[in-house]
Amino acid sequence: MKDFDLLFEQNPVFSALSEDKKQLVKKTGISKRFSKGEMIAIDGDIWPYLFLITKGNVHALKSSMEGRNLVVTTFIEGDIFWGLAFFYEHMPMPVSLEVAVNTSIMLWSAENLVPILKSEGASAWELSRLMVYKMMRASEILEEMTFQPVAGRLAKLLIDTVRNQQNGPVTRSLTLDEMAARIGSTREMVCRFLHRFADDGIIDITRTEFRVMDSQKLALVAQNTKG
Amino acid sequence: MKDFDLLFEQNPVFSALSEDKKQLVKKTGISKRFSKGEMIAIDGDIWPYLFLITKGNVHALKSSMEGRNLVVTTFIEGDIFWGLAFFYEHMPMPVSLEVAVNTSIMLWSAENLVPILKSEGASAWELSRLMVYKMMRASEILEEMTFQPVAGRLAKLLIDTVRNQQNGPVTRSLTLDEMAARIGSTREMVCRFLHRFADDGIIDITRTEFRVMDSQKLALVAQNTKG
DNA sequence: ATAATTCTTTGACTTTAGGCAAATAAATGG
DNA sequence: CCATTTATTTGCCTAAAGTCAAAGAATTAT
Numbered sequence: 001m002k003d004f005d006l007l008f009e010q011n012p013v014f015s016a017l018s019e020d021k022k023q024l025v026k027k028t029g030i031s032k033r034f035s036k037g038e039m040i041a042i043d044g045d046i047w048p049y050l051f052l053i054t055k056g057n058v059h060a061l062k063s064s065m066e067g068r069n070l071v072v073t074t075f076i077e078g079d080i081f082w083g084l085a086f087f088y089e090h091m092p093m094p095v096s097l098e099v100a101v102n103t104s105i106m107l108w109s110a111e112n113l114v115p116i117l118k119s120e121g122a123s124a125w126e127l128s129r130l131m132v133y134k135m136m137r138a139s140e141i142l143e144e145m146t147f148q149p150v151a152g153r154l155a156k157l158l159i160d161t162v163r164n165q166q167n168g169p170v171t172r173s174l175t176l177d178e179m180a181a182r183i184g185s186t187r188e189m190v191c192r193f194l195h196r197f198a199d200d201g202i203i204d205i206t207r208t209e210f211r212v213m214d215s216q217k218l219a220l221v222a223q224n225t226k227g
Numbered sequence: 228m229k230d231f232d233l234l235f236e237q238n239p240v241f242s243a244l245s246e247d248k249k250q251l252v253k254k255t256g257i258s259k260r261f262s263k264g265e266m267i268a269i270d271g272d273i274w275p276y277l278f279l280i281t282k283g284n285v286h287a288l289k290s291s292m293e294g295r296n297l298v299v300t301t302f303i304e305g306d307i308f309w310g311l312a313f314f315y316e317h318m319p320m321p322v323s324l325e326v327a328v329n330t331s332i333m334l335w336s337a338e339n340l341v342p343i344l345k346s347e348g349a350s351a352w353e354l355s356r357l358m359v360y361k362m363m364r365a366s367e368i369l370e371e372m373t374f375q376p377v378a379g380r381l382a383k384l385l386i387d388t389v390r391n392q393q394n395g396p397v398t399r400s401l402t403l404d405e406m407a408a409r410i411g412s413t414r415e416m417v418c419r420f421l422h423r424f425a426d427d428g429i430i431d432i433t434r435t436e437f438r439v440m441d442s443q444k445l446a447l448v449a450q451n452t453k454g
Numbered sequence: 455a456t457a458a459t460t461c462t463t464t465g466a467c468t469t470t471a472g473g474c475a476a477a478t479a480a481a482t483g484g
Numbered sequence: 485c486c487a488t489t490t491a492t493t494t495g496c497c498t499a500a501a502g503t504c505a506a507a508g509a510a511t512t513a514t
Binding site for chain 2: 062064065068070072084087088091094095114117118119120121122123124125127128129131132133134135136138139140141142143145146147184224
């Protein structure tokens, strides 16, 4: 866990503030802790806050009226996020924020923070950029969900998972349900495709771990080359 | 077509500028015209501009490597939009911008406009809000495409179409292909569901026009009530 | 008006995804 | 270590969406 001051300084929005505003902002922030599984805010809430994660991970998730969930994105230490109501008074949250592991955040209300941001062009500008970045991510997800079949999305997920690991066999850290939530499918489908990949020699898989055998082929599947 | 000055003043980002900056911005804008079907920018382009539509309509569309297209949103007179590279130097466009009808725009390069926005907190703040709004729309689209079946998406499209029309029979202004592009499906599917709706007494349809007969039922279908 | 083109409509068939249920393996808590 | 719970794996079946092809109607160009 990094120091709060460090994370604060590393954030483009906060670091663009003038010194005195920085101090003011630091003072008005409220520190909170959540345990795994708790919800910071729920889809539909009017939640006029902006927060910085000082430790842990938070999932942004959408859920349909049936059971299916989609983990749209995961926020990590140092990230900031907000409720729509931070920007538009009466707007409801488009996602729920679920705490993935024990997490600490620093929280600001719109009431306190907005006047400060408005007064500092550089900071507001950085905020715009951040938004654009999030929008880009949303756009990518939309594209994947719309045009990519399940196999491609799963392949992409595997690549992302392995990227952060060493090369050898990897303990399966996500359950099938968790993988399914990340690609917008079901555990059964994920299971089937994993084994299909294994049949094709792309991965090796046991009930508890897996290893990418042919990352090239995997990349092809992720790019939808149905060869 | 409204006067450019009026549109400029009505735009939250520009209207938040101070008077002298407004004049400066107006001077640096470049006016352009496009005819129906022309592309302002193409998916993947590095396009560091922001524009205001002074007349006409522009579609933002994603396309998969097969034929399928998705009209993510339509910009109308008074709207502003931008390339990602306006905010992040090397970032490619996530969508193509296709001119839907003859259109005039006013165009600003990042080089000219960014320094001005940065210097004015209120304006940059409005830009952030605009982003948030777009993000919200993207989020809605994602949710619809992911959790709503085709029938629901089509019902919603019909409701939106009729909203902007009088009550009686409406000339079918969109082709099946155009409708399909807006809901992320195919012309055949759209055709089938339209006729299914007709069988259910929800709409009346001929080859050239249609009329909503039971807007309540239509709304139910749009909300996924499968009853 | 006629021909050419563009749209619409339908039927038959394929693919993709998902649901349900049962069997089995692993992990967890006494 | 045993019992219980949680995950994984598969087979079988259904539903949703899409493709292909062909026929017919409207529109546009000549």
